[in-house]
Amino acid sequence: MSEHFLVTGGNRLEGEVLVGGAKNSVLKLMAAALLAEGTTVVTNCPDILDVPLMADVLRGLGCEVELEDSEVRITTPAEPKYHADFDAVKQFRASVCVLGPLVARCRRAVVALPGGDAIGSRPLDMHQSGLRLLGARSEIEHGCVVAEADDLHGANIRLVFPSVGATENILMAAVLARGETVIDNAAREPEIVDLCNMLNEMGAKVSGGGSSTLTIQGVRKLEPATHRVIGDRIVAATWGVAASMTRGDVRVRGVNHKHLGLVLDKLRTAGAEVTPEVDGFRVIQRERPKAVNFATLPYPGFPTDLQPMAIGLAAVAEGTSMITENVFESRFRFVEEMIRLGADARTDGHHAVIRGVPVLSSAPVWSSDIRAGAGLVLAGLVADGTTEVHDIFHIDRGYPRFVENLRGLGGVIERVGTE
Structure with a gap:
């Protein structure tokens, strides 16, 4: 039917x-919950199909996710799983935003290449090159983005295009990296500012949201937070x-x-x-x-x-x-x-x-x-x-x-x- x-x-x-709440923000905020052990609450969530789809992706990574009205409660374990399989991520593009948080938290990520809207090529080159500059190894293997890092360190990263997805993944990986990261030619969308605000509420040190330069001082650990989507x-x-x-x-x-x-x-x-x-x-x-x-x-x-x-x-x-x-x-x-x-x-x-x-x-x-x-x-x-x-x-x-x-x-x- x-x-x-x-x-x-x-x-x-x-x-x-x-x-x-903004579709282009809520899914990234849900992914950011992977960065902290415990229960993160995201409010003003829109009643759209992609929210339960993202909930399924997070459940596959070991999180407990409760959806009620316009609120999502995400409880992240001490040791999340790092493999987001094809069945979970094939249905929508935003699923790739778990890549940065998994690399930051687990020092390893295997994320199936995502699906989504048929609007043109959206390669992951900038996501991968940014993670490599932070100290990770990243390749495409058997239809998955594979990234591993013994250690993450700060870096100066300049994007060739102000990609929203690349900015988000690099930002979420950098918040738990050692030292300072600067992302030049970063995306300036209000949804990026929303993510920066939530990360700071979790204990990150991010400045420059809404400008073309983001500065991130890495911290050792983040804590859960409650955040309202724009x-x-x-x-x-x-x-x-x-x-x-x-x-x-x-x-x-x-x-x-x-x-x-x-x-x-x-x-x-x-x-x-x-x-x-x-x-x-x-x-x-x-x-x-x-x-x-x-x-x-x-x-x-x-x-x-x-x-x-x-x-x-x-x-x-x-x-x-x-x-x-x-x-x-x-x-x-x-x-x-x-x-x-x-x-x-x-x-x-x-x-x-x-x-x-x-x-x-x-x-x-x-x-x-x-x-x-x-x-x-x-x-x-x-x-x-x-x-x-x-x-x-x-x-x-x-x-x-x-x-x-x-x-x-x-x-x-x-x-x-x-x-």
């Missing part, structure tokens, strides 16, 4: 939606774009609007009234959106995770937009599905040119990843008739209570089972 969405277009989204800026922005596409009025709560500075500016350029609020923001779009150009870049640039939403907005905007993808080379697979829905779009390398049309036309479409799935639902909201969105398990991995939230804003969506 598989499921798909039936999305009926034509309704203006109005109301308020509450955003939960709000999910990608989910929040998805609702903001949905308001603009449907000429709606949506208040988004539970997120720091400062984490979305460029995104909200783009909505303003499209003609929306955007008002920052204490715990979120409000988007009101009174007329048809205007065409806007987008180029994805690492934070604080426009997020690659929002590229499908940018294309959806451009597809119904007045004028011609250019979308440039600078992060993942395969993310334009989404454009093929948008063309099914009547979008006037063409791609050339890492550029897409979209000429906006007043209304899209309903059709069956297929999700290739989490954000593409959400983008197709948004497109269905501005299409005539009813759009079928298939492979929606991707959306469940990143958007908690997606159907309930969309219906609460006045959207018409139904989850349907198919053989």
